[in-house]
Amino acid sequence: MTTKQADSVMPSHTATGVKRGWLSATMHRWGLSGEWLVTAALIYIAFILFIAVFGFTFQPYEHTKQDLFNQLQPPVFMDGGSWDHIFGTDDLGRDVLSRLIKGLQLSVLIGVVGTVIGAVLGSVLGIVAAHFRGWVEEVLMMLVDVQVSLPFIIFALAVLAFVGNSLTVLIIVVGIDGWERYARLSRSMVLSCNAQDYVRAVRSLGLSNYKIYRRHVLPNILGTLVVQATINLPGVILLESTLSFLGLGVQPPMTSLGQILGVGRDYLILAPWIAVLPGMVIFFLTLSIAVVGDWLRDRLDPTLK
Amino acid sequence: MTNTMEKKSEIIMKVRDVVCHFAGPRTSFFGERMIAHAVNGVSFDLYAGETLGLVGESGCGKSTLGQLILNLIEPTAGSVSYLGQDITTIDTKEWRRLRSEMQLVFQNPLGALNPRLTIGSQIREPLDIHHVGDEDKRDDKVLEMIAAVSLPPHLLDRYPHQLSGGQQQRVVIARALISGPKLVVCDESVSALDVSVQAQVVNLLVDLQKKLGLTYLFITHDLSIVRHISSRIAVMYLGRIVELADSEALLENPMHPYTKALISAVPVPDPRARASRTTITGEPPNPFNPPSGCAFHARCPQADSKCQSLIPVFLQIDEKHAVACHYA
Numbered sequence: 029m030t031t032k033q034a035d036s037v038m039p040s041h042t043a044t045g046v047k048r049g050w051l052s053a054t055m056h057r058w059g060l061s062g063e064w065l066v067t068a069a070l071i072y073i074a075f076i077l078f079i080a081v082f083g084f085t086f087q088p089y090e091h092t093k094q095d096l097f098n099q100l101q102p103p104v105f106m107d108g109g110s111w112d113h114i115f116g117t118d119d120l121g122r123d124v125l126s127r128l129i130k131g132l133q134l135s136v137l138i139g140v141v142g143t144v145i146g147a148v149l150g151s152v153l154g155i156v157a158a159h160f161r162g163w164v165e166e167v168l169m170m171l172v173d174v175q176v177s178l179p180f181i182i183f184a185l186a187v188l189a190f191v192g193n194s195l196t197v198l199i200i201v202v203g204i205d206g207w208e209r210y211a212r213l214s215r216s217m218v219l220s221c222n223a224q225d226y227v228r229a230v231r232s233l234g235l236s237n238y239k240i241y242r243r244h245v246l247p248n249i250l251g252t253l254v255v256q257a258t259i260n261l262p263g264v265i266l267l268e269s270t271l272s273f274l275g276l277g278v279q280p281p282m283t284s285l286g287q288i289l290g291v292g293r294d295y296l297i298l299a300p301w302i303a304v305l306p307g308m309v310i311f312f313l314t315l316s317i318a319v320v321g322d323w324l325r326d327r328l329d330p331t332l333k
Numbered sequence: 334m335t336n337t338m339e340k341k342s343e344i345i346m347k348v349r350d351v352v353c354h355f356a357g358p359r360t361s362f363f364g365e366r367m368i369a370h371a372v373n374g375v376s377f378d379l380y381a382g383e384t385l386g387l388v389g390e391s392g393c394g395k396s397t398l399g400q401l402i403l404n405l406i407e408p409t410a411g412s413v414s415y416l417g418q419d420i421t422t423i424d425t426k427e428w429r430r431l432r433s434e435m436q437l438v439f440q441n442p443l444g445a446l447n448p449r450l451t452i453g454s455q456i457r458e459p460l461d462i463h464h465v466g467d468e469d470k471r472d473d474k475v476l477e478m479i480a481a482v483s484l485p486p487h488l489l490d491r492y493p494h495q496l497s498g499g500q501q502q503r504v505v506i507a508r509a510l511i512s513g514p515k516l517v518v519c520d521e522s523v524s525a526l527d528v529s530v531q532a533q534v535v536n537l538l539v540d541l542q543k544k545l546g547l548t549y550l551f552i553t554h555d556l557s558i559v560r561h562i563s564s565r566i567a568v569m570y571l572g573r574i575v576e577l578a579d580s581e582a583l584l585e586n587p588m589h590p591y592t593k594a595l596i597s598a599v600p601v602p603d604p605r606a607r608a609s610r611t612t613i614t615g616e617p618p619n620p621f622n623p624p625s626g627c628a629f630h631a632r633c634p635q636a637d638s639k640c641q642s643l644i645p646v647f648l649q650i651d652e653k654h655a656v657a658c659h660y661a
Contacts, residue, residue: 229446232437233436
């Protein structure tokens with residue numbers, strides 16, 4: 029995709045010795061020439077991850093600290109805002125910036141761990157189905173069909189209502205979301221991979237099944253699964269937000285972006301910053317991950333290099 | 334060419350009455366599964382150092398037969414013995430050891446190579462699997478092998494899609510031969526290549542056979558290549574060998590009407606030589622529902638009622654020629 033542009037840009041660059049700017053040079057080194065949208069998305073994701081991990085060091089207030097004299101104070105860039113609360117305060121006078129940092133931490137944690145759970149669970153079941161075929165495959169694929177035909181939000185609500193709510197249960201529930209997509213995907217890819225001559229060739233060379241999967245099948249399907257994970261990750265973050273918005277997700281005093289959004293909807297007219305800010309963070313995060321996933325799909329295919 | 338036919342030569346592989354059936358779809362919801370008769374009672378010997386060409390139209394079971402010989406699929410009935418040992422009943426460990434002694438070269442070289450691994454690591458793989466030699470000396474062996482298939486060593490760091498079709502097939506051959514096999518099954522190994530490259534690869538295979546003392550089972554649908562490479566030729570039709578003879582004997586004096594038709598279908602580069610041509614009509618029969626009697630009777634110009642009811646026996650006509658036809 030980028031080779032054509034690179035070919036036309038590189039000769040003129042080397043011939044005239046034009047110096048690239050720092051950003052442009054770095055982008056070139058990372059194989060990102062001309063991919064401004066992807067670069068912006070990567071920078072944004074890096075920024076979000078940095079905040080999620082190190083944000084607590086410059087969190088101005090405790091996220092639970094109430095200040096009932098300073099309720100619904102607007103952010104600094106609106107009329108009546110002050111530098112005391114850069115992003116304003118909520119209905120209980122809690123600092124929105126502090127809550128955003130804290131909420132982001134939990135949302136990213138749930139998003140990443142949940143995605144990994146779903147990806148590993150689904151992929152392994154898909155590979156097992158494709159390897160054993162027969163009744164194992166029939167049973168697993170029937171489970172997939174059941175999962176697909178069940179609205180997941182209802183399933184999640186039921187589980188959370190019956191099992192009770194804790195962070196672990198919540199992560200597992202959002203993790204289960206999407207396993208059927210990985211299972212279907214990995215099953216069909218392993219089936220087609222196993223029918224490829226190169227797998228038949230190494231099988232006829234006497235390679236053990238474990239090594240065939242590790243060395244020949246997995247590397248060839250991993251790219252697609254990673255891309256599927258980047259497609260699924262925004263969904264997991266949104267699911268957590270949805271559940272928290274409905275009051276069944278993260279429970280106070282813990283907070284997540286979805287929960288802040290849920291509380292903020294009561295004050296949408298009066299104090300829109302409470303809901304709009306976490307909404308924007310989620311929106312740009314999911315968009316960025318989707319953009320990067322699209323880019324990764326091209327990068328991970330060796331025949332496109 | 335005929336010297337390999339001397340009966341003194343050691344029998345490397347003995348195939349006896351091998352049958353291979355595949356289960357097809359059900360006839361109806363509660364009905365029984367249909368059975369595809371892919372290989373239907375095949376017997377022949379393979380002598381060490383010879384090249385046996387196996388020809389037949391697509392769907393006649395020649396690839397299945399190739400895989401049966403390598404024990405990559407299990408026969409429904411019959412026996413396959415390699416150097417006197419029946420390999421259809423061996424355990425997994427023994428089976429795995431045998432893999433280094435018999436190899437398969439595929440039709441489509443690009444498909445037979447993992448797109449994500451370098452050429453070098455793929456040629457090296459059989460050595461790692463079978464723990465051949467010291468680990469640090471395996472790379473020398475790879476260099477030796479890539480020189481033997483006439484490829485420059487700098488290709489070792491390349492990926493399969495960066496090579497041409499002929500180079501890819503040389504890589505596949507190098508991988509097949511590096512573990513020092515005695516028997517190589519070439520399943521349409523040159524059919525996917527350009528004609529000029531075909532010749533190079535065929536010549537390479539012949540050279541390597543002389544150098545390494547290999548035995549080939551050369552499966553193809555192209556009689557003109559078989560003529561060039563084989564010492565003996567077997568003609569297959571719907572799961573059975575209908576004629577097996579020394580190359581010259583078979584090509585000069587074909588006895589089975591199907592063989593005659595096949596040979597006359599090979600284009601001759603002479604515009605006036607079209608006079609005597611045996612042609613056959615009709616479609617290849619359905620392996621799910623093979624015809625009664627001789628499988629070829631519906632398309633055979635010589636067939637009569639005997640052919641419709643009686644399966645012809647595979648008979649040794651003379652020392653070098655065997656055929657399965659009532660009227661040969």
